[in-house]
Amino acid sequence: MRLELISKGFGMREVLGALTLSLARGERLAVLGPSGIGKSTLLRILAGLDTEFRGTLTGDARRAVVFQEPVLLPWRDALANIVIATGCAPELARDWLAQVGLAGHEAKFPRQLSLGQQRRLALARAFAAAPDILLMDEPFASLDGETAARMVALTDALLTRTGAGLLLVTHAPDEARALNAQAWHLSGQPARLQKD
Numbered sequence: 001m002r003l004e005l006i007s008k009g010f011g012m013r014e015v016l017g018a019l020t021l022s023l024a025r026g027e028r029l030a031v032l033g034p035s036g037i038g039k040s041t042l043l044r045i046l047a048g049l050d051t052e053f054r055g056t057l058t059g060d061a062r063r064a065v066v067f068q069e070p071v072l073l074p075w076r077d078a079l080a081n082i083v084i085a086t087g088c089a090p091e092l093a094r095d096w097l098a099q100v101g102l103a104g105h106e107a108k109f110p111r112q113l114s115l116g117q118q119r120r121l122a123l124a125r126a127f128a129a130a131p132d133i134l135l136m137d138e139p140f141a142s143l144d145g146e147t148a149a150r151m152v153a154l155t156d157a158l159l160t161r162t163g164a165g166l167l168l169v170t171h172a173p174d175e176a177r178a179l180n181a182q183a184w185h186l187s188g189q190p191a192r193l194q195k196d
C-alpha cells in the first residue's frame with residue numbers, strides 16, 4: 001500500500017501537506033503527533049474511508065481498522081459481531097475470540113463486556129478479516145496501565161503470528177516502542193511527516 005499525498009484539507013483549511021507513505025505486510029509504522037495535527041485524518045485516508053484528498057492511494061492490501069471506540073453492534077453477541085462484520089465462519093470467529101482471551105464469552109452482548117474486553121473483541125474482529133495491514137487509531141487510550149500493556153502485548157503477538165503490517169496512530173511513543181514500530185511524527189501547518 002502506498003500513499004502519495006499532495007494535500008488534504010477541510011474547506012479552506014489545509015490539514016495535511018505533501019507526504020509519501022508505503023507500508024507492506026510485516027512492516028510496522030507509528031504516526032505520532034499532538035492532538036488535532038491530522039493523525040486520524042491520515043489513517044482514514046489510508047483505510048479508504050476518506051477519498052476526498054489530492055494524491056493517490058495504490059495497492060490492493062486488505063485493510064482492517066481498529067478505532068479507539070470499539071464500534072460494536074449492541075444487539076448482537078460477541079460471536080455475531082465478528083461473523084456479521086467479516087463474513088467469516090462461526091468456527092473461525094470462535095477461534096479468534098479464544099486468541100484474544102474471550103473464550104466462553106461468545107454469547108455475551110457488548111454491554112456485558114468490560115471496555116478492555118470490548119477492545120479485545122474489536123481486535124478479534126479486525127484479525128478475523130484477515131488483513132494485510134491493520135490500521136489502529138489510539139486503540140490503547142483510556143485503558144488502565146495494566147490492561148493497556150496486556151492489549152499491546154496481545155496485538156504484538158497477533159501481528160507476529162499473522163504477518164500483518166501495522167499502522168498505529170498514537171500520542172504515546174512508548175506504545176510505538178513496545179510494538180517495535182518505526183516512529184514517524186506529524187508536525188507543522190499543514191502537517192508533514194518526519195522520520196524519528
Ligand SMILES: Nc1ncnc2c1ncn2[C@@H]1O[C@H](COP(=O)(O)OP(=O)(O)OP(=O)(O)O)[C@@H](O)[C@H]1O
Pocket residue numbers: 010015033034035036037038039040041042
Ligand atoms: N470532518 C471534518 N470536518 C472538518 N474538519 C475536520 C474534520 N475531521 C477533522 N477535522 C479537522 O482536521 C484537523 C485534524 O484532525 P484529526 O482528527 O485528524 O487530528 P488528530 O491528530 O487525529 O487529533 P487527536 O489526536 O485529537 O485525535 C483538526 O483540526 C480537525 O478539527
